[in-house]
Amino acid sequence: MKTRWTGKRVLIFGLGQFPQGSGVTAALWFAKRGARVTVTDMKTADRVAATVRQLRGKRNVTLVLGKHRRSDFLRADLIVRNPGVPWHSPYLELAKRRHIPVHSDVSLFLEACPAPVVGITGTRGKSTTSALAAAMLEAxxxxTWLGGNILVSPLSFLHRVKPGHRVVLELSSFLTETLGPDRRAPQVAVITNLMRDHLNFYPDMKTYAAAxxxxxxxQSLTSAAVVGRDNTWTRKMGARVVGRRYxxxxxxxPEENGAFLRGSRLIVRENGKERIVADLKSMPLPGEHNRANAAAAAMAAIAAGATDAGIRKALKSFRGLPNRQETVARIGxxxxxxxTTATTPDALLAALATFGSKKHLVLIAGGTDKNLDFRDVPKAVRRAVRTMILLPGSGTDKMVAAFRTQGIRMPAFSADSMDAAVTLAAGIGGRGDTVLLSPGCTSFGLFKNEFDRGERFREAVAGL
Known part of the structure; x- marks a missing residue:
C-alpha cells in the first residue's frame, strides 16, 4: 500500500540499544510504510545486537554501523534523530544548512496521533508522574497509552490509538528539544521541576532549561500547562505559558488554579473552588517527593479528563516503577x-531523605560525572549512611573530593563491579538495615546504561 513515505529516503540517526526504543521503532515504522531507510550508528553491530536482529531481512533497510557517512545525510529527505544523539552534532548542523527536516519519534507521533496527549518533562519525578497520571486516566x-522516555517509542502503538483514548508521554530534554518541526505540542504539557543535570551535554543551565x-x-490558548510552583526555574516558565495554566x-x-498538598490531603482548586481529591496517607509509594509527584500527576490527569474517583483508585494501587526506589528483595x-535512575546528586539526596533514618543505610554510589555539583552530598550522607560502597568513575572522584574539602570522613569501600559491591554491602548490613543503590552519577563506562546497572544489582542480590 502506497503511503506519503513510499520511496522517501529516511535516515535514522542513532539505532540505540533498547528493543522498543526510538531508533529501531522509527526504522521499522518507516520501512513498513515503504520508505527507503538507512540506519546509522557509531556503535558496531555487536554492541547493538538486540536491535540489529529486529532489522535483519528488511529489504528496504540499510545498516551503516561503526561509522557515519556524510553522503547519507546529504541524500536524506528526512532525518529521525535518536534522543541519545547530541543536537549540536556536526551531521545535524549539515542537515539544517541543507534544510533537511529533522524529527524525533515523538514529533512524528504528535503529528499523527488522533487522541489527546499528556507530555511530562522535568529533571526528577517525570517517570513516576507519567506512569501515575496514566494509571489515573486508565482508572x-x-x-491509556504510556510511552516516550520510559523505554517505549510511541510509534510502536500509534496504529492502535483511537480518538477517545488518552496518551501519556514521558519526555526528556533530548525529546522536548526536537518538538517543533510541525509546530505540534502535547494538549496537556507538564513540567515537574528543573535541577542541575546533563551539563555534560548542555553548556549551562540556561540552555538546558530552554530545551x-x-x-x-x-501550545494553543486551549491547551493546558501544568507547572511546578516550588522550583524557581519552572515558576518563571509558568509565567510565560500561553495556554490554561495549572x-x-x-x-x-493562594487563588490560582492547580493542585497542592495540605497535610496528607491532595487539594485541587479550579475557578476559585477547592475540593479534596484524595488523602495520601494510604498511598503505597514512600517519600515526600512521591506525594509531590502525586499532586503533579493528579493535576495533569484532571486536565486530560480524569475523575476524582479514578485518581483515588490509582493512588491506592500504584506501587511505583522498576529501578526507582524499588525494593527488590529482603534477605535476612x-x-x-x-x-539506579538516581543519576544526579539531587536524586541521591531524595533517596537519602526517604530511606536514611537512624543510619541503618549501606549506600552503593558513584559512577561517571555529568558536570554536576556534589557539595550537598557529604553532610546528607553523614546524617543518613553508616557505610558507603563506591563504584569507579569520574563522578566518584568528584564525590570523594567533596568529602575531603568539607573534612567529612565516612567508612567507605571501593568495588570494581556490581557483584563485588552487593557482596560487600550484604556483609556489612544487618537485620533492620537497607542496602541502597542510589549512585548519584550516570552509568557510562562500567554499564551499558542505568537500566543495565539496575539489572546487574538485581542479579547480584538474587545471587546472594
Whole structure:
C-alpha cells in the first residue's frame, strides 16, 4: 500500500540499544510504510545486537554501523534523530544548512496521533508522574497509552490509538528539544521541576532549561500547562505559558488554579473552588517527593479528563516503577533497594531523605560525572549512611573530593563491579538495615546504561 513515505529516503540517526526504543521503532515504522531507510550508528553491530536482529531481512533497510557517512545525510529527505544523539552534532548542523527536516519519534507521533496527549518533562519525578497520571486516566475509564522516555517509542502503538483514548508521554530534554518541526505540542504539557543535570551535554543551565521549556512552545490558548510552583526555574516558565495554566505544589498557594498538598490531603482548586481529591496517607509509594509527584500527576490527569474517583483508585494501587526506589528483595532482615535512575546528586539526596533514618543505610554510589555539583552530598550522607560502597568513575572522584574539602570522613569501600559491591554491602548490613543503590552519577563506562546497572544489582542480590 502506497503511503506519503513510499520511496522517501529516511535516515535514522542513532539505532540505540533498547528493543522498543526510538531508533529501531522509527526504522521499522518507516520501512513498513515503504520508505527507503538507512540506519546509522557509531556503535558496531555487536554492541547493538538486540536491535540489529529486529532489522535483519528488511529489504528496504540499510545498516551503516561503526561509522557515519556524510553522503547519507546529504541524500536524506528526512532525518529521525535518536534522543541519545547530541543536537549540536556536526551531521545535524549539515542537515539544517541543507534544510533537511529533522524529527524525533515523538514529533512524528504528535503529528499523527488522533487522541489527546499528556507530555511530562522535568529533571526528577517525570517517570513516576507519567506512569501515575496514566494509571489515573486508565482508572477513570480511558484506554491509556504510556510511552516516550520510559523505554517505549510511541510509534510502536500509534496504529492502535483511537480518538477517545488518552496518551501519556514521558519526555526528556533530548525529546522536548526536537518538538517543533510541525509546530505540534502535547494538549496537556507538564513540567515537574528543573535541577542541575546533563551539563555534560548542555553548556549551562540556561540552555538546558530552554530545551525543557520547549514542551510549552507550540501550545494553543486551549491547551493546558501544568507547572511546578516550588522550583524557581519552572515558576518563571509558568509565567510565560500561553495556554490554561495549572500550578502544582507540595504546599498550599493562594487563588490560582492547580493542585497542592495540605497535610496528607491532595487539594485541587479550579475557578476559585477547592475540593479534596484524595488523602495520601494510604498511598503505597514512600517519600515526600512521591506525594509531590502525586499532586503533579493528579493535576495533569484532571486536565486530560480524569475523575476524582479514578485518581483515588490509582493512588491506592500504584506501587511505583522498576529501578526507582524499588525494593527488590529482603534477605535476612536486610532490605535491598534499587534506585539506579538516581543519576544526579539531587536524586541521591531524595533517596537519602526517604530511606536514611537512624543510619541503618549501606549506600552503593558513584559512577561517571555529568558536570554536576556534589557539595550537598557529604553532610546528607553523614546524617543518613553508616557505610558507603563506591563504584569507579569520574563522578566518584568528584564525590570523594567533596568529602575531603568539607573534612567529612565516612567508612567507605571501593568495588570494581556490581557483584563485588552487593557482596560487600550484604556483609556489612544487618537485620533492620537497607542496602541502597542510589549512585548519584550516570552509568557510562562500567554499564551499558542505568537500566543495565539496575539489572546487574538485581542479579547480584538474587545471587546472594
Amino acid at each position: 477513570s475509564g480511558y484506554r 525543557k521549556e520547549r514542551i510549552f512552545s507550540f 500550578w502544582w505544589s507540595a504546599a498550599p498557594f 532482615g536486610v532490605r535491598f533497594v534499587n534506585d
